[in-house]
Amino acid sequence: MLTQSDKPTRKQSKDSRADILQAAERAFADLGFGGASIRAIAREAGVNQAMIHYYYQNKDQLFSAVVARRSGEINSRRDDALDALFNDAIPSLEVLMEALLRPTIEIGHDDARGGSAYARLIVSFNNAADERSQRVTEEYYDPIARRSIAAMKRVMPALSEADAVRGYLFSISLALSVMAKTGRAARLSQGLCDDSDTEEIVANSVAFACAGIRALASKKDN
Amino acid sequence: MLTQSDKPTRKQSKDSRADILQAAERAFADLGFGGASIRAIAREAGVNQAMIHYYYQNKDQLFSAVVARRSGEINSRRDDALDALFNDAIPSLEVLMEALLRPTIEIGHDDARGGSAYARLIVSFNNAADERSQRVTEEYYDPIARRSIAAMKRVMPALSEADAVRGYLFSISLALSVMAKTGRAARLSQGLCDDSDTEEIVANSVAFACAGIRALASKKDN
DNA sequence: GTCTATAGTTCGATAGAC
DNA sequence: GTCTATCGAACTATAGAC
Numbered sequence: 403m404l405t406q407s408d409k410p411t412r413k414q415s416k417d418s419r420a421d422i423l424q425a426a427e428r429a430f431a432d433l434g435f436g437g438a439s440i441r442a443i444a445r446e447a448g449v450n451q452a453m454i455h456y457y458y459q460n461k462d463q464l465f466s467a468v469v470a471r472r473s474g475e476i477n478s479r480r481d482d483a484l485d486a487l488f489n490d491a492i493p494s495l496e497v498l499m500e501a502l503l504r505p506t507i508e509i510g511h512d513d514a515r516g517g518s519a520y521a522r523l524i525v526s527f528n529n530a531a532d533e534r535s536q537r538v539t540e541e542y543y544d545p546i547a548r549r550s551i552a553a554m555k556r557v558m559p560a561l562s563e564a565d566a567v568r569g570y571l572f573s574i575s576l577a578l579s580v581m582a583k584t585g586r587a588a589r590l591s592q593g594l595c596d597d598s599d600t601e602e603i604v605a606n607s608v609a610f611a612c613a614g615i616r617a618l619a620s621k622k623d624n
Numbered sequence: 625m626l627t628q629s630d631k632p633t634r635k636q637s638k639d640s641r642a643d644i645l646q647a648a649e650r651a652f653a654d655l656g657f658g659g660a661s662i663r664a665i666a667r668e669a670g671v672n673q674a675m676i677h678y679y680y681q682n683k684d685q686l687f688s689a690v691v692a693r694r695s696g697e698i699n700s701r702r703d704d705a706l707d708a709l710f711n712d713a714i715p716s717l718e719v720l721m722e723a724l725l726r727p728t729i730e731i732g733h734d735d736a737r738g739g740s741a742y743a744r745l746i747v748s749f750n751n752a753a754d755e756r757s758q759r760v761t762e763e764y765y766d767p768i769a770r771r772s773i774a775a776m777k778r779v780m781p782a783l784s785e786a787d788a789v790r791g792y793l794f795s796i797s798l799a800l801s802v803m804a805k806t807g808r809a810a811r812l813s814q815g816l817c818d819d820s821d822t823e824e825i826v827a828n829s830v831a832f833a834c835a836g837i838r839a840l841a842s843k844k845d846n
Numbered sequence: 847g848t849c850t851a852t853a854g855t856t857c858g859a860t861a862g863a864c
Numbered sequence: 865g866t867c868t869a870t871c872g873a874a875c876t877a878t879a880g881a882c
Binding site: 431432433434435436437438522525526529530531532535536539540544547548551563564565567568569570571572575576578579580582583584585586587589590591594595605606607609610611612613614615616617618621 | 653654655656657658659660744747748751752753754757758761762766769770773785786787789790791792793794797798800801802804805806807808809811812813816817827828829831832833834835836837838839840843
């Protein structure tokens, strides 16, 4: 007998809750919070408009739910990597920064699961100063940021607290900028730069970030 | 006799056109294009709502006008610097990058003229993939970007075209990230990082960017 | 859980008087 | 150039039937 708790584990063809999140992610990324409308999200997700309020109450909580889903995935991967890295010895700065940047970049390139939409979304609120952006950043990304900054200082004792924070924020911002896939790199380079080559982007981001962090550590006014 | 062309050069207490741009800049920066409303902008600027349509026709053209005003100022300063730098000899990478990044950072810190609002705005559309953001980026910022990238290659012949483009975009993105003044650096560093110290931010951005660019140039798979 | 219907706002844009 | 008045459309959110 099939009761309510006998949910099949395979992906259902109609999973309203997930379909709403997916459509909302796209809409918020493409149109911004103010430009996206619940009506359009419902239409895109193939559900009734009232269903969105039933599951997520209002637009603000829907936005938080979108961020919560992806950030949980990214940050648990980063947490696991940090746990593993310091098990035996102190890793190199390159190994550490790759562990921090790769999960974000890879999810942004996971087009099959719509990751590029979340890439655009995270870029938009990471650098925004409005109250809603600050709220989700603080709730979903500050904890892993503090852990990452502490790890950077363990790997590079010469790094001051202030420079570690700056170096972390610089590194995140440049990794995010390539994730957004605006097509500008390809346009400016007449196609030489490929926004979709994950490994090349990881390598370039890590190389740039590590050199920059070392430069901060060796400033004269240190 | 005072005709229409005898405009006083001093700032008038009531300059509707400029007041509208200023209020629009703030609204677009704080609320996004979709979240900002013509009505609220008119109220903030102290003008009638119809005046905005009289001067700027519609919301899209108002947005372009906001970007056009500031980008003209930033890019003419960068153009002048580029013209002067290569007059005598080839400058160092540090001198070049400071000339490119400083105008942007300084305008973002010019609170007296409301520059921090434009800082938040430029960050939002620089990394956005929607059609409107792409349009203003391409029109107002791609020309100076191409000139800057060419200058970087002159200063560092070892830099490939692709790496010059990547290095430029990385550098711009990290400079913009500190301009946005989200307060996150201060929060994560418990006040050690000061978002408003222009000279320190310029120095850190230039040091980080130059080291990163050099790292791109010396990659093994070059 | 899913739907219809609708209340109650707010929006962009225009027409037309002055 | 400045204003009032307003149209028509879109929006968030809720109430209530099934």
